[in-house]
Amino acid sequence: MTDLGGEWIAIVDDDEGVRSSTQRLLARACFRVDAYDGGERFLRAGASRRYDCILLDVWMPDLDGLSVLRALGAQPGPVAPVIVLTGHGDVALAVEAMKLGAEAFIEKPYRPELLLSEIRRAITEPSLRMC
Amino acid sequence: MQAALNDRPLARHHCDLKARFMTPLERKLPLDVRRRWRRGFMRHVPGNGLVILIVCIVIAAALFSIVRAVQSVSRSANAVSTSHRVINVGENLLSLMQDVETGQRGYLLTADAAFLAPYRAAIAKVAAERRALGALVSYPQQRERLAEIEVRIAEKLAITRRTIELARTGEIEAARAIVASGAGRLSMDRVRHAFAAFLDSESRLLERRRAEMVAAERRATVQALFAIFLTLGAGSLAIVTTRRTAAELAQRINEAARARRRFRATFDQAAVGIAHLAPDGVVLRANSQLCEISGYPRDRLVGSWFESLAHPDDVPAELACRRALLSGARERYHSEYRGIRADGSMLWMSVTASLVRDDEGRPDFFVSVVKDITGRKQTEAKLLSGEAQYRAIYDSAVEAIAVIDARGNIQSVNPAVQHVFGYTAEEMIGRNVAMLMPAPTAHAHDGYLDHYRRTGERAIIGIGREVEGQRKDGSIFPLDLSVAEWRSDGETFFTGIMRDITARKTAERALAEAEARYRLTQEAVRAGNWETDLASFQTTLSRESMRLFGFSGEQDGRFERGELSAIADRADGARARAQFERAVADGRRFESIMRIPLADGSSRWIQMIGQTQYDAAGKPVRMTGLNIDITDRQHAEQALRESEERLRSLQNEFAHLSRVNELGELAAAIAHEINQPLTAITNYMNVGHFALSMIGKGGDAAGPALVEALEVTDLAAEQAVRAGEIVRRLRAFVAKGTGSRRAERIDEIVDTAMALSLVDAQLAGIIVDRHRGAAGAMVEVEAIQVQQVLVNLLRNAIDALVQVPDSDVRQLTITTRLVEAGTFVEVMVRDTGPGILPEVMARLFEPFVTSKAGGMGMGLSLSRRLIEAHGGAIEVGSATGQGATFRFTLPLLTESLSDD
Incomplete structure (x- = not known):
């Protein structure tokens, strides 16, 4: 296990259960976590650059994950790696998210270890996403 | 009647009013003549007016032509005067130029500066005169010639100025050389020529203008004379016309007076009462006979209303008659009615009236001729009273009454006989009464009469009997007959009174038949x-x-x-x-x-x-x-019940299949919904696992780790319950219906259906509005079927709403309320989607009609069957582009509302 700790993670999900459980899980894994209950609120906070990794739900009522990805892509400067989370195992959606610059794509429900390893990989090997 | 007359001050007032607006001359004339006089004059007014109008026009035209002629003379005179001035100024200018020439010569020859003074004065005046001439000349050719003059003058002045300048500067020889060259003289000759041409031409112009002026003067004189003659003529015409009118008028007045005298004689001496009435009914004149008949003196009659002579009951009749005359509906009328004399006694009057109209056809006055027929009327009344009573009964009786003589010949019949038998009175009178009987009786009737005459044995007379009659059309009908015998002048007559009893017989027969039918019916x-x-x-x-x-x-x-x-x-x-x-x-x-x-x-x-x-x-x-x-009915009802049972069971089965199908469509949304708590559960369990796994590895203390493990276990359990709830709703939805109905709260059914159908509505950005207008309302339904209808409607609405562009409002409104005076609950689902195409709309509730790519088209047809099976109705309203509204109703359980 790579030695990591203290990185800032943002979790953007409209579902209260998912949001707080993930927050708890990541805190347990020694990350610092901010939770946002919607894409719009996340963008309005204007803090996307502060994070080392962003966990983004696709289906949200106000602004969906793909729109958030597009908005982040339009911002100047480097963007933190984004991991897209969704309940729908939709390949087309995954491809779309990757095209928009997502680092990884995880289907809910996921194994917590998979999520943590994806986060770690995204933080330590961000170049992979350029391939 | 005295009182009646006194009560009519209006009539007198009416006359006073008329008199007040008369001229003194008119007042002296009798009334009818006055009227003629006014009308006569009025008739001539249009003719006179026309003459006066023509005279005015003629005079105006004459004045106008005089004005025009004077204007023309004045214009010519002006032109002549202008020409005179042009010639004067022209000659003056030429003379000035000669002064300039003279001044120059003098100076050059003498070199004496005294010659320069007249030269300078002339130069100054030349400029002023040139401007004056320019302003006067307007004739185009003369303007050309004037331009020529201007050029020549300028040339001459230039040469002159130069020579004088040379002389003044001491080069007198050079100046003289110029003069010697003859240039100055040549220039002066040109000036003179130009002036000669101009003045000559202006003189000719003057001659022409003079001639024009003379002609204009002559024309004006002629026109003025003509106008004066015309005016005189027209004036004379007007005077003659007016005089003739006056003469005619005088003649008419004379004629009227003569006619009046003649009329007066006949009027006063007539043997009948005569009154002249104004169109409004006021008595204008009354003769002495009328005074005698009515008992009123003449001065009381004249000026009162004529109808005040009539009995109050008969006044309307009199007024109606006069109105008919006024309207032209009738020429004259004759009427007999009651009047009341001055002493209050009653009077019968025969009144004949006609309306006299004037030459224009307007009502002038009524002539009413009144005769006293009181004596005749009294005699008539006495004669009538006995006969009348009998007649009245005879004519109005419902019974047919016929009188025959001893031989059986009909003497008279009343109207009812004609009605009952169909013959006219003419066809019956004089013929044998046997014609009113069917064949066997008819042949025997003479025998009956003969028998009675010989033996005096009465068969019918005074007894009455039911017999048969025969109508003209041959039909035979039952009659109730009674006969009375009487004698007059030694002859025997019989009066037969007959009543048609067809209706009674028919009713009796109908009753007998009804009884028979009743018996038959019981058996049948x-x-x-x-x-x-x-x-x-x-x-x-x-x-x-x-x-x-x-x-x-x-x-x-x-x-x-x-x-x-x-x-x-x-x-x-x-x-x-x-x-x-x-x-x-x-x-x-x-x-x-x-x-x-x-x-x-x-x-x-x-x-x-x-x-x-x-x-x-x-x-x-x-x-x-x-x-x-009712054995058969009972069996039939049982069969029907069984068949309904089978139908219901089939419908149940089909509804279930449809729900399973619906579930397939919902699957994706439900999967998402269940995945959320599952994700949360895994997260929490992992946290718990990690916390517990650290105990004993020296990292965490056991206490806090256990606390955290407990905490996340609770949280995970909550999420598991949430997932279970979703699954439970699903199971309930796809469960097979029991087929039994129970009292259910409509709001609960709607809420459950919404929870199931709207899982992904929020994600799609749909705003869901829920209105509760039937709190506590209960319906007796199979809840699962109503839910199925709702799920179908709500899923349709969501499918429609996701087609709406993101920028537009996606709104879904679900309303429950009471309708039809609180006897039904209505559930309404309204979306702001693109609406339903008109061609789909009409067939929307038919099976296999769908606008969805993957749809079966069963949802709405099944929904309708389910709602109708519950005694409700479902309908849709939509306009393309304005969303769709589905409504269904269910009967309200009456006691339900009072429960809350």
């Missing part, structure tokens, strides 16, 4: 009578009733209390007894159905119905009624 419908005596409680059954209860034989049956119900099925019999006793106690209709077991093992179903009968004191004495065999 297998119904029989029964009757229960309420004192002894003995029941009597008719023959048919006996058969129904399974007895054979041809006799009526009698049963003691309780015997009859014992024949029926036990339970049915007991119920029938209770119902019978309640009906007797309440005075209500009795009705009961019972099964009778028959000997062959089969059953017969009998419906008993009955009604209590009361005596005069209102005490119930018996109950009578019918027994009806």
